[in-house]
Amino acid sequence: MAAQKKKAQDEYGASAITVLEGLEAVRKRPGMYIGSTGERGLHHLIWEVVDNSVDEAMAGYADRVDVRILDDGSVEVADNGRGIPVAIHATGAPTVDVVMTQLHAGGKFGGENSGYNVSGGLHGVGVSVVNALSTRLEVNIARDGYEWSQYYDHAVPGTLKQGEVTKRTGTTIRFWADP
Numbered sequence: 001m002a003a004q005k006k007k008a009q010d011e012y013g014a015s016a017i018t019v020l021e022g023l024e025a026v027r028k029r030p031g032m033y034i035g036s037t038g039e040r041g042l043h044h045l046i047w048e049v050v051d052n053s054v055d056e057a058m059a060g061y062a063d064r065v066d067v068r069i070l071d072d073g074s075v076e077v078a079d080n081g082r083g084i085p086v087a088i089h090a091t092g093a094p095t096v097d098v099v100m101t102q103l104h105a106g107g108k109f110g111g112e113n114s115g116y117n118v119s120g121g122l123h124g125v126g127v128s129v130v131n132a133l134s135t136r137l138e139v140n141i142a143r144d145g146y147e148w149s150q151y152y153d154h155a156v157p158g159t160l161k162q163g164e165v166t167k168r169t170g171t172t173i174r175f176w177a178d179p
Contacts, residue, residue, distance in 0.1 A: 022103060023132035023155050033129045042177050045133060048126035049077040049173050056081025062170070070174075074136075078172040083143030086160060094160045096139060096150055100131045101157060130175055131155045137175040142168040154178075 026033050034044040046067070056062035062081035069075055085095040091102075098105045105128065131137045132155050141148040147163035 023101060023128060026103070026129050026132035027155075030133055034133065041133075045130045045175070045177055046075050046077070048130050049075070049175070052127060052173075053077055053079035053081065053171070056171075072176070074174050074176045076172060076174040078170065080168070080170040083141040083148075083169050083171050084139065086141060086143060086148045094150070096141065096148070096160060097157050100128055100137070100139065100150075100152060101155060103128055127173070130173075133178050134175040135178050137173065139174075140172040142166050142170050 020028055030037050030041065034041040050065065050067060053062060053065040056079050057065060059081075062079045064078075064080045066078045067075070068077075084099055087095055089095040089098045091098055131152050134152070135154060137152045137155075139150050141150075145165060145167075147166050147168075148160060149163060150160045151158045
């Protein structure tokens with residue numbers, strides 16, 4: 001027993017410390033973010049997306065939020081709010097990518113540039129956590145006069161694509177939770 005303890009002590013050094021970056025931490029310990037990986041966890045994922053749409057409605061920018069659970073096991077949440085920004089963020093990536101792939105990135109932290117006065121959810125981790133815990137996530141955005149589409153496979157972004165001209169605004173997120 002003493003020899004085992006001595007060996008463990010000798011092996012515990014700087015190289016034994018692991019740093020999980022970004023969404024990797026969410027995938028490694030999902031319970032820290034959504035409570036469980038069962039039905040309650042799925043419910044939490046759905047509510048994180050719904051909260052974003054409800055925030056748009058509470059801020060007066062949306063009057064419709066639709067939630068659908070589809071036959072293929074995916075969940076779709078759509079609103080007619082402002083749409084997630086798609087312009088290039090100061091980080092050099094499209095803002096939608098920043099929102100979907102970076103923890104603590106969002107318009108709900110307050111301050112003069114905040115997009116919201118009141119909000120629910122996890123304040124900047126919600127939708128990125130949904131992305132991290134999904135095999136696929138698709139986002140369709142109507143904003144700035146165009147339709148935009150983006151997908152993520154296991155949280156890895158595809159290319160943001162500009163689509164047709166539109167007068168609509170809003171965001172539709174569809175995700176397939178990782179079983």
